[in-house]
Amino acid sequence: MRGKDxxxxxxxxxxxxxxxxxxxxxxxxxxxxxSILGPSGCGKTTILRAISGFIEPTxxxxxxxxxxxxxxxxxxxxxxLIFQNLALFPLMSVAENVAFGLxxxxxxxxDRLKRAQELLDLxxxxxYGDKKPSDLSGGQRQRVAIxxxxxxxxxxxxxxxxxxALDLKLRQHMxxxxxxxxxxxxxxxxxxxxxxxxxLAMSDRVAVMSRGRLEQVATAxxxxxxxxxxxxxxxxxxxxxxxxxxxxxxxxxxTVETAVGRVEGRLRAEIGAGxxxxxxxxxxxxxxxxxxxxxxxxxxxxRHLEGPSINLDCEAAGQHFMVTMPxxxxxxxxxEDLVLSFGRDDALVFAEGALANG
Amino acid sequence: xxxxxxxxxxxxxxxxxxxTVAWVLVLIVVPIGAMLEQSLWWRESGGDITLSIDRLxxxxxxxxxxxxxxxxxxxxxxxxxxxxxxxxxxxxxxxQETNPxxxxxxxxxxxxxxxHLYIFVRTIFYALLVTLLAFIVCYPIxxxxxxxxxxxxxxxxxxxxxxxxAINELLRVYAWLMILDYRGVINGLLAWAGFIDLxxxxxxxxxxxxxxxxxxxxxxxxxxxVFPMVNTLETLDRNQIxxxxxxxxxxxxxxxxxxxxxxxxxxxxxxxxxxxxxAGSYSVxxxxxxxxGGDWFSQLVYRQFYESxxxxxxxxxxxxxxxxxxAFILIMMRLFGVGLRDIAK
Numbered sequence: 001m002r003g004k005d006x007x008x009x010x011x012x013x014x015x016x017x018x019x020x021x022x023x024x025x026x027x028x029x030x031x032x033x034x035s036i037l038g039p040s041g042c043g044k045t046t047i048l049r050a051i052s053g054f055i056e057p058t059x060x061x062x063x064x065x066x067x068x069x070x071x072x073x074x075x076x077x078x079x080x081l082i083f084q085n086l087a088l089f090p091l092m093s094v095a096e097n098v099a100f101g102l103x104x105x106x107x108x109x110x111d112r113l114k115r116a117q118e119l120l121d122l123x124x125x126x127x128y129g130d131k132k133p134s135d136l137s138g139g140q141r142q143r144v145a146i147x148x149x150x151x152x153x154x155x156x157x158x159x160x161x162x163x164x165a166l167d168l169k170l171r172q173h174m175x176x177x178x179x180x181x182x183x184x185x186x187x188x189x190x191x192x193x194x195x196x197x198x199x200l201a202m203s204d205r206v207a208v209m210s211r212g213r214l215e216q217v218a219t220a221x222x223x224x225x226x227x228x229x230x231x232x233x234x235x236x237x238x239x240x241x242x243x244x245x246x247x248x249x250x251x252x253x254x255t256v257e258t259a260v261g262r263v264e265g266r267l268r269a270e271i272g273a274g275x276x277x278x279x280x281x282x283x284x285x286x287x288x289x290x291x292x293x294x295x296x297x298x299x300x301x302x303r304h305l306e307g308p309s310i311n312l313d314c315e316a317a318g319q320h321f322m323v324t325m326p327x328x329x330x331x332x333x334x335x336e337d338l339v340l341s342f343g344r345d346d347a348l349v350f351a352e353g354a355l356a357n358g
Numbered sequence: 359x360x361x362x363x364x365x366x367x368x369x370x371x372x373x374x375x376x377x378t379v380a381w382v383l384v385l386i387v388v389p390i391g392a393m394l395e396q397s398l399w400w401r402e403s404g405g406d407i408t409l410s411i412d413r414l415x416x417x418x419x420x421x422x423x424x425x426x427x428x429x430x431x432x433x434x435x436x437x438x439x440x441x442x443x444x445x446x447x448x449x450x451x452x453x454q455e456t457n458p459x460x461x462x463x464x465x466x467x468x469x470x471x472x473x474h475l476y477i478f479v480r481t482i483f484y485a486l487l488v489t490l491l492a493f494i495v496c497y498p499i500x501x502x503x504x505x506x507x508x509x510x511x512x513x514x515x516x517x518x519x520x521x522x523x524a525i526n527e528l529l530r531v532y533a534w535l536m537i538l539d540y541r542g543v544i545n546g547l548l549a550w551a552g553f554i555d556l557x558x559x560x561x562x563x564x565x566x567x568x569x570x571x572x573x574x575x576x577x578x579x580x581x582x583x584v585f586p587m588v589n590t591l592e593t594l595d596r597n598q599i600x601x602x603x604x605x606x607x608x609x610x611x612x613x614x615x616x617x618x619x620x621x622x623x624x625x626x627x628x629x630x631x632x633x634x635x636x637a638g639s640y641s642v643x644x645x646x647x648x649x650x651g652g653d654w655f656s657q658l659v660y661r662q663f664y665e666s667x668x669x670x671x672x673x674x675x676x677x678x679x680x681x682x683x684x685a686f687i688l689i690m691m692r693l694f695g696v697g698l699r700d701i702a703k
Contacts, residue, residue, distance in 0.1 A: 052604060075606040087597035091619045100615070101605035152605055 003031035003188040004065030004078060004155035006051060011060035013046050020046040022212045023060065028190060033182050035191045035199035038209035044192045048158050051190065052081045064156060079156045080149035084164060086141055088133040094144050095129035101152035119147040139170045146181060156188040163198060175201050196236050208232045233280050233348065235356035240321050242279040246271055254349040260296045260316045265347025276352035283324035285346035288338055295341040300334055314338060397466050397673035401458035407451055414448045466674030474658055481655035482682055484568060485637035492576045492632045496583040504591030523581050531645045534574040538564035566650045574646050575636050582635060583628040590624030626694040630687050637683055655679060
């Protein structure tokens with residue numbers, strides 16, 4: 001099996017009056033584990049269906065391995081889709097399920113069952129061929145769905161939130177497993193999810209979508225450390241958001257007048273003095289005491305113990321602050337009055353815009 | 359009973375049980391039992407008795423002539439006693455003639471004439487054919503209704519299917535009669551287009567063909583085939599269809615391997631209903647053929663009851679039909695691998 005690259009060329013998708021996907025360009029490299037991350041209704045599933053061929057883009061082209069896919073149905077594309085509810089055929093045995101794609105291609109019964117057995121071995125379900133899907137556990141069904149999709153030797157495997165029905169432990173286990181399978185077969189994986197943990201843990205690159213638009217395409221580390229928009233900043237991980245007015249910018253360091261006083265941070269937008277601005281600081285980048293550039297006196301409202309870490313709920317001039325600290329002796333007996341400090345590099349300044357959690 | 363009492367209280371549980379028992383008794387056990395009983399006996403009302411009575415009357419007339427001419431008192435007394443004997447014989451025979459003795463046995467079933475047996479077999483065959491044709495017609499309709507995407511489409515299709523069924527069955531059959539009659543809509547159109555001349559009796563005799571009955575029957579029973587199928591098809595996860603397509607399956611293979619296996623219980627129920635209704639249909643063949651086409655078995659049953667006035671024979675015919683229909687149900691269930699449980703769903 002060889003992976004192929006997928007290119008969306010000015011793809012726009014409209015249903016009636018509603019535009020599900022705004023015109024966008026996106027290139028997914030061959031053999032890459034690529035995730036599309038976004039809240040429900042952001043258009044990510046629509047994009048997946050356009051790649052798999054269930055819907056045609058209203059405008060633009062989908063190219064797979066450089067070949068234009070226009071007019072090709074789902075059964076003619078080198079893609080295989082794993083559905084959110086897996087959509088295994090309940091009346092067929094596990095082996096028949098896996099062999100179905102080969103059956104459709106006219107492979108003889110003996111050959112296709114042999115191939116199904118190999119694939120079931122690949123997903124560690126060698127002895128389950130004669131069982132019905134309903135006899136298997138959630139994780140096993142998941143692996144059957146993967147084997148069934150791999151049986152048709154796709155160049156691109158599309159996964160539509162296939163882990164969302166599993167419980168937390170199994171989900172974490174399946175993440176590692178999916179990644180391992182992708183490495184083994186070497187084809188392109190395009191993974192749709194609203195769960196940032198899944199996207200960040202598995203992917204080579206992640207695209208964040210919101211309201212039919214691509215917000216940012218980057219590696220997981222870049223997304224977390226260098227978000228391009230307020231939406232990405234707040235959707236991926238937690239943020240403390242301060243609203244204010246931009247005073248001035250010197251060498252990329254912006255000074256913003258906020259309710260808690262003047263705050264300095266790196267400017268991430270093309271805005272000039274006087275504009276409405278958002279300052280974002282991650283809870284784990286805030287320290288207690290010290291003088292790392294910005295310091296805000298605040299009152300401790302509540303402590304939430306998470307186990308290895310602790311969340312401090314603080315307030316300063318009506319502004320709410322969340323501080324995450326490693327759990328230890330230093331945070332056992334905290335006074336009510338604290339000084340929160342964070343460096344200029346830890347604060348990002350954006351233009352006023354849409355946030356992820358409203 | 360115990361669990362019912364726990365759930366609803368003793369009084370309500372007793373009521374529920376009583377209603378169920380009454381239902382089974384009044385609507386199932388008693389009528390079918392009565393019919394079975396009727397079919398198992400007959401009265402020997404053969405011509406022999408009538409013939410012997412006639413003969414006896416003749417003999418009496420002759421003897422009475424003798425008695426009038428006889429002069430010897432001894433001889434006259436002997437003749438009188440013979441007359442008396444003959445008269446009592448007539449009385450017993452006449453009693454037998456008006457109320458012949460019941461005879462129990464299976465003769466009602468074995469006595470079916472070869473013509474009636476032929477009609478019986480042909481009716482079963484026709485009913486099977488109607489079922490098959492109705493399935494072919496209804497499967498695409500059921501599929502379209504069940505998988506219609508917008509609620510509007512579903513509403514339109516449901517209305518289009520249900521509204522015709524708000525009209526009386528007889529009217530619907532008569533409508534087909536008007537369409538297919540000698541001077542009906544189709545022949546009228548053909549004449550108007552100049553293909554045939556109605557005055558020269560060049561019409562196409564649709565009604566003399568069993569297919570006219572088939573057509574009306576399929577139309578009459580479409581709903582019974584469509585709705586069970588719609589019900590099962592609606593429960594099909596559409597992702598399965600898309601998954602099959604995505605894996606490269608052709609439309610035909612998707613239907614054969616994914617959709618039809620899923621719809622099996624609905625197909626079985628639809629086929630059973632359509633078969634039972636068409637095998638036992640009376641009005642459709644009567645109206646559509648008007649005696650021009652062959653009889654259906656239901657017409658024979660009717661005639662046994664109300665024209666031959668032989669309820670025993672009629673019951674035997676009806677029971678035969680019932681047995682064959684029950685066998686059909688069991689075969690269908692076996693063939694489709696569905697149990698009563700699946701059908702009840």
